[in-house]
Amino acid sequence: MRSLASLVVLLALLSVCFAGVRRPHFKILGKHVHPDATAKPFNPASKFVPLYGIDTSDSSRGAGQTICIVDAYGASTAQSDLAIFSSQNGLGTASFQKYDQNGGTNYPKDDPDDASGDGWGVETALDVQTAHLIAPAAKIVLVVTDSASDDDLAAGIQTCVDKGANHISLSFGGPEGDNGLDDALESAYESGVSIFASAGDSGAEAESPASSQYVVAVGGTNLRANSDGSFASETAWSGSGGGCSKYTAAIPEQKSAAGY
Numbered sequence: 343m344r345s346l347a348s349l350v351v352l353l354a355l356l357s358v359c360f361a362g363v364r365r366p367h368f369k370i371l372g373k374h375v376h377p378d379a380t381a382k383p384f385n386p387a388s389k390f391v392p393l394y395g396i397d398t399s400d401s402s403r404g405a406g407q408t409i410c411i412v413d414a415y416g417a418s419t420a421q422s423d424l425a426i427f428s429s430q431n432g433l434g435t436a437s438f439q440k441y442d443q444n445g446g447t448n449y450p451k452d453d454p455d456d457a458s459g460d461g462w463g464v465e466t467a468l469d470v471q472t473a474h475l476i477a478p479a480a481k482i483v484l485v486v487t488d489s490a491s492d493d494d495l496a497a498g499i500q501t502c503v504d505k506g507a508n509h510i511s512l513s514f515g516g517p518e519g520d521n522g523l524d525d526a527l528e529s530a531y532e533s534g535v536s537i538f539a540s541a542g543d544s545g546a547e548a549e550s551p552a553s554s555q556y557v558v559a560v561g562g563t564n565l566r567a568n569s570d571g572s573f574a575s576e577t578a579w580s581g582s583g584g585g586c587s588k589y590t591a592a593i594p595e596q597k598s599a600a601g602y
Contacts, residue, residue: 387475388431393565393573396476401434404477410502411473411483411511414490415453417466424482427471436474436482443487443497445504450488462490469513483507490514492522499526503533512539512557515549518588523551531556542583553587 392398417440424436442448455461466484473482485501487494495514502510510530530537539552541561552559562582566574586592596602 387427387471388433389567389571390565391475392571393567393576402479404480406479407477407508408481408483408506409473409477409509409511410485410505410507411466411469411513412485412487412495412498412502413462413466413469413513414487414495415456415462415466416450417463417484417486418449418452419463420466420470420484423467424470424474427467428474431475433474433478436478437480438470438474438482438484439505440484440486441501441505443485443494443501445501449486465513469511473511492520496523496526499523499530499537503530503535507535510535510537512537512551515540515542515552515583518548518550518553520550521589524554524556527551527554527556543581544583545581546583547585548587549583552583553590555590555593559584 388398396403420440421438424438428434428436440447440449442450453461453463456463466486470482470484473480483502483505485498485505487498499510499512507530527537537557538560539554539557541552541559542549543562548559551557561584562579563576564579565576568574592602
């Protein structure tokens with residue numbers, strides 16, 4: 343059985359990005375240029391799960407664990423959207439709790455850009471639904487912050503720790519050198535929480551917070567299935583962010599890796 347940490351990596355693999363400071367990491371097929379013109383989404387979404395060797399008959403995946411997702415703005419339909427997604431994919435009712443950045447219920451307004459499909463609402467729905475799909479027995483905690491500023495996102499990360507998260511998922515990013523999240527990431531790391539950050543989809547150099555020494559950076563891949571639904575191949579996606587950090591020194595294990 344895979345550890346929940348490896349399952350959360352799969353969650354982060356599904357998140358890719360827009361250019362700009364602290365923007366959500368996602369790309370919509372048909373609306374934005376996609377690296378593979380023949381790419382199609384898995385429909386229903388549950389079809390991709392067994393391609394990673396996950397036993398879909400095991401409904402106890404993630405039991406006893408809490409995945410905390412930090413996103414900006416209100417995401418007012420996150421829970422109702424999750425219920426519809428669960429029904430469409432044959433999943434049980436999710437254990438779901440939503441908090442504001444301070445751990446209360448004073449939720450911010452939704453992102454105004456949600457109406458055009460470019461806002462944080464799409465990212466939030468993707469994060470929450472995929473977490474439940476991969477780990478249906480895990481508790482899903484969504485923390486929505488007042489804005490995409492570092493101060494607000496850092497408060498959200500701390501709330502994840504306060505609410506007992508085992509794993510934190512961060513599907514957003516910005517240029518390296520924006521270090522306003524460092525203290526919150528270090529605090530979560532020292533509390534024993536595993537933190538996963540998506541690397542971006544601009545095909546550019548390393549981003550923050552994925553380049554932090556306190557997180558596991560997760561890049562995008564091209565996943566292909568055979569006509570019968572079985573695994574065909576998986577390769578690194580050229581549009582994924584990544585590369586060597588300009589600010590964070592590589593650890594010995596990285597320096598010894600082939601191709602470093």
